[in-house]
Amino acid sequence: MTAPKELLEITPLGKSPAITDEDVVLGESGAIIEYLISKYGKDKDKPSQAGWLDNLYYTHYAEGTLMPLLVNKLIFSLIPARAPFFIRPLLWMVFGQLDKQILLPQIGKNRDMIETHLKNTPSGWFSGGDHPTSADYMMSFPLEVFASRGGDDVGEVITEWVKKVHARPAYKRALEKGGEYAYAKL
């Protein structure tokens, strides 16, 4: 809800991320990651055969299930915060209940699944290999958002995973090139 309108000149939805590469313009993070890996990845981002299914699942789960839950959580707090002051208390009550009864249990279930998965993958990357794959690239944004906004609901394993992503030299190089980024800190 805060994207600069210049983004509309690049993609019809005016959302980020979006990339341009020669004459290609592409939005949607999953499509961008697949594009970059297949064009520039030189096979090094591919999962092993054993990790293929986990990679497939988490690559799609990130924006298909996890991120919409976190966006809903944000919207449930923005609606009351931005409402006229005289209906704010009522909206806080309604959206607080929706958050507690619908979102929190869902987020908890998702957190437990992710934490269990990461605990069972000793390498710490989602597809179980010794390097990140598309699943990790896709999971990094939702887990950064969750780790920085989720408070006590975030698990220890997720927090450690985000720290590990932030410690990668490639992540640091991206920050140097891309500039300030609110979710780069925990």
Ligand SMILES: N[C@@H](CCC(=O)N[C@@H](CS)C(=O)NCC(=O)O)C(=O)O
């Ligand atoms: N499913 C899309 C989500 C894109 C999206 O919603 N991007 C947000 C930033 S995380 C955005 O550009 N919001 C700006 C706005 O809605 O004004 C993807 O994975 O690329």
